[in-house]
Amino acid sequence: IAAGDPAITDIQDWNRYLGDGVDAAPYGMPSEFEADVVRRNVAWLTADTTSSINFTPLHALDGIITPNGVCFERHHGGVAEVDPMQHRLMIHGLVEQPLVFTMQDLMRFPRQNHAYFLECAANSGMEWRGAQLNGCQFTHGMVHNVVYTGVPLRALLEEAGVKTDGKWLLAEGADAAAMTRSIPMEKVLDDCLVAFKMNGEALRPEQGYPVRLVVPGWEGNMWVKWLRRLEVGDKPWHQREETSKYTDLLANGKARRFTWVMDVKSVITSPSPQAPITHGKGRTVVTGLAWSGNGTIKDVDVTLDGGRNWHKARIDGPSLSKSLHRFYYEFDWDGSELFLQSRAIDELGNVQPTKDALRAARGENSIYHNNGIQTWYVRADGVTENVEIS
Ligand code: MTE
Numbered sequence: 001i002a003a004g005d006p007a008i009t010d011i012q013d014w015n016r017y018l019g020d021g022v023d024a025a026p027y028g029m030p031s032e033f034e035a036d037v038v039r040r041n042v043a044w045l046t047a048d049t050t051s052s053i054n055f056t057p058l059h060a061l062d063g064i065i066t067p068n069g070v071c072f073e074r075h076h077g078g079v080a081e082v083d084p085m086q087h088r089l090m091i092h093g094l095v096e097q098p099l100v101f102t103m104q105d106l107m108r109f110p111r112q113n114h115a116y117f118l119e120c121a122a123n124s125g126m127e128w129r130g131a132q133l134n135g136c137q138f139t140h141g142m143v144h145n146v147v148y149t150g151v152p153l154r155a156l157l158e159e160a161g162v163k164t165d166g167k168w169l170l171a172e173g174a175d176a177a178a179m180t181r182s183i184p185m186e187k188v189l190d191d192c193l194v195a196f197k198m199n200g201e202a203l204r205p206e207q208g209y210p211v212r213l214v215v216p217g218w219e220g221n222m223w224v225k226w227l228r229r230l231e232v233g234d235k236p237w238h239q240r241e242e243t244s245k246y247t248d249l250l251a252n253g254k255a256r257r258f259t260w261v262m263d264v265k266s267v268i269t270s271p272s273p274q275a276p277i278t279h280g281k282g283r284t285v286v287t288g289l290a291w292s293g294n295g296t297i298k299d300v301d302v303t304l305d306g307g308r309n310w311h312k313a314r315i316d317g318p319s320l321s322k323s324l325h326r327f328y329y330e331f332d333w334d335g336s337e338l339f340l341q342s343r344a345i346d347e348l349g350n351v352q353p354t355k356d357a358l359r360a361a362r363g364e365n366s367i368y369h370n371n372g373i374q375t376w377y378v379r380a381d382g383v384t385e386n387v388e389i390s
Pocket residue numbers: 071072073074075076077118119120121144172173174175177178179206207208219220221222223224225226
């Protein structure tokens with residue numbers, strides 16, 4: 001504590017004058033001092049913001065829930081501005097009774113609440129060939145974690161009556177991109193939700209207002225926003241988004257297809273390039289996120305020296321299936337340079353791979369499904385950079 005610190009000795013304005021009354025902000029916003037905590041885009045990644053991506057500011061958040069206003073956005077045809085009164089959800093194809101639901105109809109089915117992460121298959125995609133983007137917002141920010149309120153898709157399909165040869169479901173969005181994906185019926189009946197609330201309030205327009213599909217643990221592309229049509233069929237449709245996109249070209253020229261599950265992954269969110277160490281040596285908190293499309297996270301290990309020694313991190317907060325987990329590792333920093341990494345292990349025992357192991361298995365042509373271990377280099381002055389070590 002500095003003697004004569006004006007922050008202690010002077011009376012501040014906020015202590016001297018009355019503040020705003022209750023009607024100043026009918027819909028509340030974060031403190032003006034948090035104005036940097038926003039979604040950010042990388043201009044050179046896409047030609048046009050209409051078919052673009054921005055990133056969740058992971059480096060500045062804590063806990064497991066992503067606030068609605070900073071959930072990353074990925075649109076292939078911009079944000080559809082849907083009037084809920086004019087919106088319909090249709091079920092047809094191999095069903096006994098084709099059905100059309102209004103939003104009001106959907107609200108009359110029994111609801112469920114679940115926290116799930118949504119990760120774009122392209123998250124960390126720019127990092128396949130080497131360290132590139134300087135900040136976990138950009139390397140890992142195509143993920144968010146939200147409590148959804150919705151109706152099990154199973155309940156709607158039971159209402160329509162799926163015929164015995166109905167093995168696949170096509171989900172289509174009402175946006176200009178008419179996003180369409182095939183989903184196997186087993187997954188549909190297991191845990192998919194037709195959701196209309198996120199973190200307690202209506203879905204944001206960016207996230208698919210008034211209704212989106214929730215496909216827990218599976219790649220974000222399948223979570224169709226502005227959901228308008230569900231068709232039951234006996235085989236997949238081979239839509240653009242499951243042929244030319246969202247497939248992984250291997251070194252031998254063959255492509256992996258229908259790679260739905262988002263594998264076990266983690267990242268240290270602080271320290272990281274946008275959240276360097278500014279306090280000098282001594283008491284230091286390392287924190288990050290871990291998740292797996294296979295269920296819960298069993299363990300997270302942290303290394304300070306690029307993988308020579310691993311320490312068990314502390315998972316804190318709810319450990320929910322297919323949801324982000326928050327971990328911490330507290331240590332006494334001696335002020336020397338660090339090579340920080342985290343490595344997650346999920347409930348099935350899957351261990352997050354190194355980037356070298358991923359490249360050995362899948363080549364270097366891929367964009368999607370990069371769950372490799374991230375390295376942050378912390379310099380003695382606390383400045384932190386995105387690097388790779390092998
Ligand atoms: N649904 C529609 N209708 N249109 C889209 O462009 N983008 C998909 C998916 N659902 C998309 C969509 C992709 S690629 C991802 S990663 C997620 O929505 C992103 O969801 P978010 O914008 O809520 O983060």
